[in-house]
Amino acid sequence: MPGALLSPLHAQEINYNALRAVLRLSPPESVIATRNKTVNVDVVATLKPGYHVSSNVAPTYPLKITLVESPAAKLQNVVYPAAKSHNLAGETMSVFDGEFRVKLTLNVPANAPVGRTMMTGKVSYQACDDRVCLRPDTMEVKFPLDIRN
Amino acid sequence: MKPDAERKSAPEFSLKDVDGRSVSLAEYKGKVVLLNFWATWCGPCKIEIPWFVDFEQKYKDRGFAVLGVAMDDEGWAVVKPYLTESKINYRVVMGNDSIASLYGGVDSLPTSFILDKDGRIASTHVGLVSKSDYENEIVHLLDGSQRSDARGAVVAAARPGN
Numbered sequence: 001m002p003g004a005l006l007s008p009l010h011a012q013e014i015n016y017n018a019l020r021a022v023l024r025l026s027p028p029e030s031v032i033a034t035r036n037k038t039v040n041v042d043v044v045a046t047l048k049p050g051y052h053v054s055s056n057v058a059p060t061y062p063l064k065i066t067l068v069e070s071p072a073a074k075l076q077n078v079v080y081p082a083a084k085s086h087n088l089a090g091e092t093m094s095v096f097d098g099e100f101r102v103k104l105t106l107n108v109p110a111n112a113p114v115g116r117t118m119m120t121g122k123v124s125y126q127a128c129d130d131r132v133c134l135r136p137d138t139m140e141v142k143f144p145l146d147i148r149n
Numbered sequence: 150m151k152p153d154a155e156r157k158s159a160p161e162f163s164l165k166d167v168d169g170r171s172v173s174l175a176e177y178k179g180k181v182v183l184l185n186f187w188a189t190w191c192g193p194c195k196i197e198i199p200w201f202v203d204f205e206q207k208y209k210d211r212g213f214a215v216l217g218v219a220m221d222d223e224g225w226a227v228v229k230p231y232l233t234e235s236k237i238n239y240r241v242v243m244g245n246d247s248i249a250s251l252y253g254g255v256d257s258l259p260t261s262f263i264l265d266k267d268g269r270i271a272s273t274h275v276g277l278v279s280k281s282d283y284e285n286e287i288v289h290l291l292d293g294s295q296r297s298d299a300r301g302a303v304v305a306a307a308r309p310g311n
Binding site: 054088089091093126128130131132133135136 | 188189190191192193194195196220222255256257258259275276277
């Protein structure tokens with residue numbers, strides 16, 4: 001190759017931006033919890049039409065939600081929706097598409113700090129449509145937890 | 150496809166193939182190259198791969214080569230079995246974030262670059278396109294170079310904007 005090469009291509013030349021932001025997360029605006037009890041939190045995920053993400057039971061890059069450890073609450077259980085089958089080129093994949101809901105159960109300890117704690121976490125996912133796949137990514141999820149006695 | 154004057158040189162790289170040998174883009178000097186970024190988890194990529202196998206077989210004697218860049222984080226453990234299973238007849242190297250960055254990020258797959266014989270990017274495809282789109286461009290670059298070789302400046306002057 002000629003010696004003049006070597007300068008990186010700029011992303012805007014390829015316009016990846018148009019392909020980003022296919023997943024939107026809508027956690028609750030606030031969650032009220034009580035010490036020494038569990039609380040349920042629904043995180044609604046919405047995919048751009050035509051896109052799907054690997055489900056939580058997919059063999060590669062399954063959708064997964066995790067929360068950062070906090071003295072306010074511990075993630076006790078996560079229930080994902082039923083996965084759908086998606087066929088492409090003779091392969092069947094386990095996916096979520098459209099709008100779906102991930103249900104979290106948080107355990108609030110007896111000594112949890114009273115008041116508002118911002119719970120943070122992340123959703124790992126890998127999205128595709130029938131034409132293109134986005135490289136695996138993570139998205140932050142956060143919601144305020146208001147703990148009462 | 151970009152006109153000659155607008156083509157930029159493809160960034161150079163050296164990456165390892167499945168046998169651990171270094172593969173440099175410079176080795177492909179003088180060839181039309183289909184540089185394909187893909188991954189085993191990418192469904193649309195798997196649709197294209199049999200086409201590329203076909204192109205490699207059909208056009209390799211005319212100065213064409215496919216070079217695959219696998220972007221699987223798990224590396225050869227997942228890519229090597231797929232190469233065998235899919236009977237891939239062209240070279241595949243293991244990609245990384247550095248090469249992705251050189252090529253604009255490559256955060257969508259498949260992403261393919263068709264390079265002319267001077268190592269310049271003649272076209273870029275993000276996402277699945279048709280087999281005929283690829284093949285038309287490959288043949289155009291192969292034929293264009295042949296005409297250029299045979300008729301030199303006359304042909305080059307007659308096809309601005311090609």
